[in-house]
Amino acid sequence: MSDATAYRRWMLGLLLAPALLWLVGLVILPHVELLLLLSLQARVGPGEYAASLDQYRTFVDEPLYWNTFVRTAVISVLATGLTLLLAFPAAWYIAKVARGRLKMVLLVLCLLPFWVSEMVRTLGWLILLRETGVVSSLLQALGLASQPVELLYHDATILVGLVYASLLFMVIPLVNSLESLDDSLIEAAYDLGGSTANIVRRIVIPHAAPGIAAGSIVVFMLCLGNYLTPTLLGGKNSLWFTEQIYTQFITRFNWNQGAAFGFLLLFLSSLLVWAGLKLTGQRFGAVMKT
Amino acid sequence: MPTPAAGSPATAPDLDIRSVRKRYGAFAAVDDLSFQVRRGSFFSILGPSGCGKTTLLRMVAGFIAPDDGDIVIKGASMRGVAPNRRPVNMVFQHLALFPMMSVGENIAYGLERRGVKGASAKAKVIDMLQRVGLPGSEGKRIDQLSGGQKQRVAIARSLVLEPALLLLDEPLGALDLKLREHMKVELKQLQAEVGTTFVYITHDQSEALVMSDQVAVMNHGRFEQLGTPQQLYYQPQTAFVAGFVGNNNRFEGTIESRNGEQVLLRTASGLGLWSQRVGAVDVGQTAVLFIRPEAIEIGRSPRELPAGEPAWSASVQSVLFDGGNSTVLVLEDKSQTPLHIALPLTGRLADLKSGETVHFGYQPSQAWCFPA
Amino acid sequence: MPTPAAGSPATAPDLDIRSVRKRYGAFAAVDDLSFQVRRGSFFSILGPSGCGKTTLLRMVAGFIAPDDGDIVIKGASMRGVAPNRRPVNMVFQHLALFPMMSVGENIAYGLERRGVKGASAKAKVIDMLQRVGLPGSEGKRIDQLSGGQKQRVAIARSLVLEPALLLLDEPLGALDLKLREHMKVELKQLQAEVGTTFVYITHDQSEALVMSDQVAVMNHGRFEQLGTPQQLYYQPQTAFVAGFVGNNNRFEGTIESRNGEQVLLRTASGLGLWSQRVGAVDVGQTAVLFIRPEAIEIGRSPRELPAGEPAWSASVQSVLFDGGNSTVLVLEDKSQTPLHIALPLTGRLADLKSGETVHFGYQPSQAWCFPA
Amino acid sequence: QEKTLRLLTWGGYAPKDVIEQFTKETGFKVEVTTSNNEEMISKLRATAGAGFDLAQPSQDRIAGPQTEFKIYKPLDLSKIKADLFIPSMLDATKKNTTVGGKVYGLPHIWGTDGLVVNTKTSKATDYADLCAAENAGKVSMRLKRPTLIAMAFASGKDPFALYGDAKAYSALMDDMGKKLTECKKNVKFYWDGKDQLLAGIRSGELTTAMMWDTGGWELNKANPDVKFVAPKSGALGWVDTFAIPAKGKNDAAAYAWINFNMRPEIAAKVASSAGNFTASKGADQMMDPVLKKQFADSFPEAALKNIKWYPAVPAGIEDIEGRVLDRVKAAQ
Amino acid sequence: MIPSLPRPAIQRFGLGTFVACFFVFLFVPLLVVAVFAFNNADYPTPPWMGFTLDWFTANSDARTGLLADGELLQSMGVSAWVALWVTLLSVGVGTCNAFLLERFEFPGKNAIALLAMLPLVIPGVILGISILAFASRIANFADETWGLELDFLRPGLPLVILGQFCYIVTIATLTISASLRRFDRTLEEAAYNLGASRLAVLWTITLPYLRPSMIGAAAMAFLMSFENFNTTLMLVGSDSPLTVLMYSRMREGATPVLNAISLFLMVASALLALMLLWRKPQAQ
Ligand SMILES: Nc1ncnc2c1ncn2[C@@H]1O[C@H](COP(=O)(O)OP(=O)(O)OP(=O)(O)O)[C@@H](O)[C@H]1O
Numbered sequence A: 001m002s003d004a005t006a007y008r009r010w011m012l013g014l015l016l017a018p019a020l021l022w023l024v025g026l027v028i029l030p031h032v033e034l035l036l037l038l039s040l041q042a043r044v045g046p047g048e049y050a051a052s053l054d055q056y057r058t059f060v061d062e063p064l065y066w067n068t069f070v071r072t073a074v075i076s077v078l079a080t081g082l083t084l085l086l087a088f089p090a091a092w093y094i095a096k097v098a099r100g101r102l103k104m105v106l107l108v109l110c111l112l113p114f115w116v117s118e119m120v121r122t123l124g125w126l127i128l129l130r131e132t133g134v135v136s137s138l139l140q141a142l143g144l145a146s147q148p149v150e151l152l153y154h155d156a157t158i159l160v161g162l163v164y165a166s167l168l169f170m171v172i173p174l175v176n177s178l179e180s181l182d183d184s185l186i187e188a189a190y191d192l193g194g195s196t197a198n199i200v201r202r203i204v205i206p207h208a209a210p211g212i213a214a215g216s217i218v219v220f221m222l223c224l225g226n227y228l229t230p231t232l233l234g235g236k237n238s239l240w241f242t243e244q245i246y247t248q249f250i251t252r253f254n255w256n257q258g259a260a261f262g263f264l265l266l267f268l269s270s271l272l273v274w275a276g277l278k279l280t281g282q283r284f285g286a287v288m289k290t
Numbered sequence B, C: 001m002p003t004p005a006a007g008s009p010a011t012a013p014d015l016d017i018r019s020v021r022k023r024y025g026a027f028a029a030v031d032d033l034s035f036q037v038r039r040g041s042f043f044s045i046l047g048p049s050g051c052g053k054t055t056l057l058r059m060v061a062g063f064i065a066p067d068d069g070d071i072v073i074k075g076a077s078m079r080g081v082a083p084n085r086r087p088v089n090m091v092f093q094h095l096a097l098f099p100m101m102s103v104g105e106n107i108a109y110g111l112e113r114r115g116v117k118g119a120s121a122k123a124k125v126i127d128m129l130q131r132v133g134l135p136g137s138e139g140k141r142i143d144q145l146s147g148g149q150k151q152r153v154a155i156a157r158s159l160v161l162e163p164a165l166l167l168l169d170e171p172l173g174a175l176d177l178k179l180r181e182h183m184k185v186e187l188k189q190l191q192a193e194v195g196t197t198f199v200y201i202t203h204d205q206s207e208a209l210v211m212s213d214q215v216a217v218m219n220h221g222r223f224e225q226l227g228t229p230q231q232l233y234y235q236p237q238t239a240f241v242a243g244f245v246g247n248n249n250r251f252e253g254t255i256e257s258r259n260g261e262q263v264l265l266r267t268a269s270g271l272g273l274w275s276q277r278v279g280a281v282d283v284g285q286t287a288v289l290f291i292r293p294e295a296i297e298i299g300r301s302p303r304e305l306p307a308g309e310p311a312w313s314a315s316v317q318s319v320l321f322d323g324g325n326s327t328v329l330v331l332e333d334k335s336q337t338p339l340h341i342a343l344p345l346t347g348r349l350a351d352l353k354s355g356e357t358v359h360f361g362y363q364p365s366q367a368w369c370f371p372a
Numbered sequence D: 001q002e003k004t005l006r007l008l009t010w011g012g013y014a015p016k017d018v019i020e021q022f023t024k025e026t027g028f029k030v031e032v033t034t035s036n037n038e039e040m041i042s043k044l045r046a047t048a049g050a051g052f053d054l055a056q057p058s059q060d061r062i063a064g065p066q067t068e069f070k071i072y073k074p075l076d077l078s079k080i081k082a083d084l085f086i087p088s089m090l091d092a093t094k095k096n097t098t099v100g101g102k103v104y105g106l107p108h109i110w111g112t113d114g115l116v117v118n119t120k121t122s123k124a125t126d127y128a129d130l131c132a133a134e135n136a137g138k139v140s141m142r143l144k145r146p147t148l149i150a151m152a153f154a155s156g157k158d159p160f161a162l163y164g165d166a167k168a169y170s171a172l173m174d175d176m177g178k179k180l181t182e183c184k185k186n187v188k189f190y191w192d193g194k195d196q197l198l199a200g201i202r203s204g205e206l207t208t209a210m211m212w213d214t215g216g217w218e219l220n221k222a223n224p225d226v227k228f229v230a231p232k233s234g235a236l237g238w239v240d241t242f243a244i245p246a247k248g249k250n251d252a253a254a255y256a257w258i259n260f261n262m263r264p265e266i267a268a269k270v271a272s273s274a275g276n277f278t279a280s281k282g283a284d285q286m287m288d289p290v291l292k293k294q295f296a297d298s299f300p301e302a303a304l305k306n307i308k309w310y311p312a313v314p315a316g317i318e319d320i321e322g323r324v325l326d327r328v329k330a331a332q
Numbered sequence E: 001m002i003p004s005l006p007r008p009a010i011q012r013f014g015l016g017t018f019v020a021c022f023f024v025f026l027f028v029p030l031l032v033v034a035v036f037a038f039n040n041a042d043y044p045t046p047p048w049m050g051f052t053l054d055w056f057t058a059n060s061d062a063r064t065g066l067l068a069d070g071e072l073l074q075s076m077g078v079s080a081w082v083a084l085w086v087t088l089l090s091v092g093v094g095t096c097n098a099f100l101l102e103r104f105e106f107p108g109k110n111a112i113a114l115l116a117m118l119p120l121v122i123p124g125v126i127l128g129i130s131i132l133a134f135a136s137r138i139a140n141f142a143d144e145t146w147g148l149e150l151d152f153l154r155p156g157l158p159l160v161i162l163g164q165f166c167y168i169v170t171i172a173t174l175t176i177s178a179s180l181r182r183f184d185r186t187l188e189e190a191a192y193n194l195g196a197s198r199l200a201v202l203w204t205i206t207l208p209y210l211r212p213s214m215i216g217a218a219a220m221a222f223l224m225s226f227e228n229f230n231t232t233l234m235l236v237g238s239d240s241p242l243t244v245l246m247y248s249r250m251r252e253g254a255t256p257v258l259n260a261i262s263l264f265l266m267v268a269s270a271l272l273a274l275m276l277l278w279r280k281p282q283a284q
């Protein structure tokens, strides 16, 4: 007995070591230093810093940063919703309609685009959507447009790009959770007189809720943290919070402000996720277990 | 409870299956079946796994369209009628209760789909739960119920819609033994109370026998025999039915002689057994013979057996003691043929030991011989 | 087959449980149990769900350490011995066959762990498969096997290690009915052949009765009775055993009078029944009385019953036809008490109808009365 | 004993054949990390000047970061062959990169920011034309500090003169911010990567853009209509330098690389690979004749004189500009 | 709905069409990129100038095709090398974490489980900067106090590997934990009962069971590492992985060789996936 306990202790130590190394060495310490310490300082002179809340005050006082954050969050939420709407039927098809090899092929097809880098995928969108691009020419050729149409540099373009980049991360958890839905539940509901819409609302969605939540969280976070897509597709009015952070860190050399923004992003996005989970009555633990 | 369909006489069958057929590729899952189910009766379809029971039931429910033939429920053809518009409800093998809803919501689900909401739906749910013996459980979650309770909720969920027909696909399959025994009796009583026509499928002969008014024995997509439990048990019409319904000793051999409707079968090991012939069995043909363990009389001396019957001596191989269902496995002395014999309910021979010599006999009228 | 432990006499028990106890918090899952299992016997532990069977078995296997007491296998105390060093093997409830290995690899797994590899391991595997009736299946994948075949592979995997004890935790629980009936008989034969000591736990009384040399009935972490199947069935020592083993009619009431070892119990509904008393039951006390359905004689007229026994008249409530296991539910006429009565094996009363009047009686020596 | 030179530089500044020749001559291997001003500084700041042996930031971006972050070490001018440099440039760069009396940068490659114009469709000659109504929707610029400065020059102010006066500079920048905000409707997009801009001009979607000279000349090769124009109010001149990071470990190799690079024949190779001009004396004779011709086209004598060279950026200036730029970006 | 329910043709057709459109949406940008890999122009964008294989095969001063572009090929090698290490580390540590979180109870377990999710919500750029700053701080400290030069903490591949590992291991942990949670522990008990030592149980039963999910996690890790940009950008030294190289090329003016390499990667990965796919059903 004591043998077994000693053995478990030993194992626990052995397994805890890499986890702690990773968490402490790569997650906690670097971010505590960067996000917390730096963001609570302000520059007082060349190379001199003192404790201060200025960085946070700037965020509160300057409507620009607020707006950027709200805009980023809103577009991310929109993109998440849109991704869910697009991915759900596809995931349904993969999980419930396709059988055998077709199912595997479709899943692999979903994965394939992610072998090329995000930049190249964005390049593809640029070629497609620019004023002299493929879609514009096509529209003209079809007589649907009389002159070149600029499809880039709108918020809608950002949405398209974000949705595109996020689909995989929504499809996979959805397929997983839909697959575990017993067909006979749907048959039973149908047998009891349920219509398609009602079955989706009462049976399918409640069942898939943890999967939906998991996919939505991941996608939301990915959108929020995305940098390339909004900057490349967004055009002159695009404001993105990660871009702000990047700018503060890289072009303004204002690490204190960047760190404050980074911390705020982390904090506010966690808050949003928490609120979303609360609203839909999900638990984070359960969601992450799907 | 069933709402009579307009214009159909009270004696019309609730379910009328007319030459229904379903093929999967070249394989006929249901092969040109026709039968009728009387209003208010408990009708079972009994058959081994894969014989096509579920396929048949799902055609009635509307989840599978028959290749051929017609299904008539309460006088109305179901051709082209979607499952959610048929006056039938189904209890699924694994119940398919909605885990995301409470017991009450599960039962109210079908009502709400019909537009019955609020207080009247609630009253029906409470009444239904009362009837299946679960008063006051409408607020419980599904996973708080035991297996037997789930069973009853699943049935209540269907019954509350007052269907013309209730279809049940092996609903007791997932329960454990004691509970199954109990639910068997309970289901029969429930059916008698509500008066709804039940169509029940199972591969467990005991379930079919205990509960049903009529049982159809199915094999390879066809019915082998349709009748009351007693008819199936005491007058099997095919070798399959004789072997599948109840326990049986089975012997293969050749017909040696015939005397009216009785024939003598000689097994390869040399044992000669007289029996009732069923179907065209005659001298020289190979045949199979069945004798039920409880149709064989057994005693320590030949005098304990009824006079006038043929008798054999045998040695006890092993006693399978199971209280009231105890049997003994014996080897007939001359031919060394093994036989199962039921021990008397009184416990008279419960003390038999391996190796002891016993004597046994049976009435040829209680054994049947079928063409091989 | 078992390798005798050095120094232990051939008559020593294979398993000796000495005042073993296991608590979960304040709840005693196994409560101060002591018993011995004779070498080469088939020992069953029978009890309802949650009574502590699995806990006990897992203590023997070494997965749980007892709080108190000692477990001695083949004369050696198992205190501090890891599961992989104990001379016992276990067949798990859901078999726990390794799905990533073939049948042969599954069986060879334990051998390889002991360093037996190559040709000699292979020979043993082939021989073992032969013995469990699956020759030539060593190349099959686990999911290609039927339920019964899996069962046999699981047993073979343990037996090939020639353990002193084979522990089986409800191994038939997951099988369907017909297969279970079949495997029951087969397991018993296999045990007789290999001679290994089996410790078998189950909540199915029929399994325990049919297979075992000795059965212990367990309840709330203690043994209620330990004896041969016949002893449990015909001489239950506690009300729990009488109710749990076999079917029984159960009556509660007060003792009205006593005559030697026989007492008269009066139920609340007014029925008076004589029976054998077990334990300290006396006039004026409340008690429970059990009569087995098959111990009751039934007939259409009182003359069909043996003379000299008390007799009652009753009306038939329903016939539960189940071939050789048919019973009838009757209501005693005066007190309206319900009783289950077994129908004779001969099928004599198979044609009883609801509402008919019947007469029944029993020998008080076949009924028992326990303190309530 | 160090065998490698870890070079942090711009794309095109270290062509393969040049590296091979250097290795052959000196025995030092070269590891190149390409980057831009901002990333260079950020990286050096994060490592406190470690990880690289030689960096090439622009001359105006040395003094500020150096006072702030101390990421470079002073140059030992005795190890430099000063006669390889164009003297005026060397002096100007030294002056701009002196902090605390020590020199931190030496000039290497220089070029200008101006206008790239499709002369068929646009008649732009100065920065102000970017905001002219006739070019509406066909204009692009970077939303970075050079644009603000260019606009200031275009409106007749000298922003460089106000570098020392934060308040005045701030007021000027606010004005420029307003200008750019008004101009925003003209802009198709603010460009960031060069590719993006080139594609825009090539496809004809853009007619006028503010950009550095190399891009213009590259486009000119494919389409003679597209020209790099030195704006009337003056092209903005930049100089990329050599600077040694504070924790550089192989100064010997760094100095060797600098001296090697300033050799006219090498400098010419590098310059043509980068598409720009060099501070190496005598290299211009060996330059690609096409480039020379393009340069002559874009920079008549007056325009050459009129180039506004970026002075060192004092600390704090970028904060002011940053806030203005943010506001422009946010304006609807 | 599901195939066993009769559905109106419109619904069936509608879903089919939607799924078809879905995949068109998914592949059109890639298709365009692939097509312009064959464009006879010096830039990867329209207009179409005619067909050429130059961007795969050419090796002249004017055009360097994929096969002759040493820098590009090398960066692909660098990416693969980084991805390999990240995969090994992530799957290894992810497996340990899965065991830790699923099999052990210890104080602070919930905190660790929650912290383990954190890297998912940190934007990649920040992750890169903070790791770079922290590593440099340690390296400078070691340098100043002990004169120890910790090269692997300077911008370079080891740091890139660490940075990517930092968040990819979270995904590996999630995947492997999910599978370990479904594992029937009686299999382990059975093996133990058959005489296997704890190590043998792990090696012969548990790990083989986890293998599919470990392979899945590995594929995911490899992919995410291969395509990571944000974190990598801050941590690279002189050896640039493919994404960083492509980024700098695009900043300086890209040629269709970028399309060519993208096409190459797509085709290669599709072939790989198909091979795995076609082998699997046969094995079962
Ligand atoms: N979609 C299908 N495609 C091909 N064959 C099928 C299909 N569905 C069922 N079958 C076959 O039809 C036969 C009948 O199946 P069915 O499910 O009706 O059997 P069952 O009697 O309900 O069996 P069980 O008792 O095991 O549930 C089986 O042999 C099965 O293999």
Ligand SMILES: Nc1ncnc2c1ncn2[C@@H]1O[C@H](COP(=O)(O)OP(=O)(O)OP(=O)(O)O)[C@@H](O)[C@H]1O
Pocket: C024, C029, C047, C048, C049, C050, C051, C052, C053, C054, C055, C056, C203
């Ligand atoms: N780890 C545990 N912690 C607390 N209680 C436990 C634990 N394991 C078992 N028990 C309790 O101990 C009792 C005996 O459990 P055990 O598994 O031995 O029952 P069992 O007889 O095998 O039942 P079944 O037939 O359902 O398998 C049960 O009431 C159970 O709730």
Ligand SMILES: [Mg+2]
Pocket: B053, B054, B055
């Ligand atoms: Mg079925």
Ligand SMILES: [Mg+2]
Pocket: C053, C054, C055
């Ligand atoms: Mg148990």
